[in-house]
């Protein structure tokens with residue numbers, strides 16, 4: 636779901652820096668070969684992730700939910716020469732696809748893939764993180780936040796995707812809709828946490844930026 640008129644979105648994409656060719660190729664092949672291509676970050680969101688990363692010029696990034704590697708490559712664009720991005724996904728079938736594009740990128744040696752449940756893996760990766768991009772199973776967003784917050788450096792950024800959940804956050808969640816309920820609670824928590832300064836951007840499915848104070 637997009638929250639602005641499609642023609643305005645097209646105009647915004649047209650008047651933003653162009654998606655690099657490797658990412659265009661990755662997007663096309665994701666749609667051809669991978670299940671649920673809607674999970675891919677959009678070109679505009681991808682340029683925003685890249686832009687934020689270039690401003691911060693991070694030494695260490697953590698991405699929770701790699702999927703086909705689009706967000707990983709966008710975020711890696713701003714890494715310091717010595718910097719690393721850790722990216723976690725539970726789906727083994729995605730690894731060879733990710734590798735095809737990670738190998739093509741100039742950042743291959745800076746990307747560290749982890750296979751397994753992020754809840755376990757996050758605990759094994761040392762911070763301090765300059766950026767954490769939260770983009771995996773919604774029902775664990777609060778758990779992920781609790782795990783990563785102590786590992787984000789002061790001034791570092793927690794970026795949370797899908798926080799508008801196709802607009803479902805506006806209505807009372809059905810009893811069996813845990814994802815919506817958790818996202819509603821999560822959005823309240825990142826707004827009210829005195830250690831965070833948060834702005835929810837109505838881009839694509841909703842992207843929150845929370846700066847650790």
Ligand SMILES: C[S@@+](CC[C@H](N)C(=O)[O-])C[C@H]1O[C@@H](n2cnc3c(N)ncnc32)[C@H](O)[C@@H]1O
Nearest residue numbers: 674675676700702705706724725752753771772
């Ligand atoms: C929305 S996609 C990530 C999209 C990607 N960040 C991007 O920008 O294109 C969500 C991913 O989270 C992964 N995932 C779901 N539950 C997970 C878990 N418990 N641990 C690790 N990864 C998980 C899924 O396999 C899926 O690939």
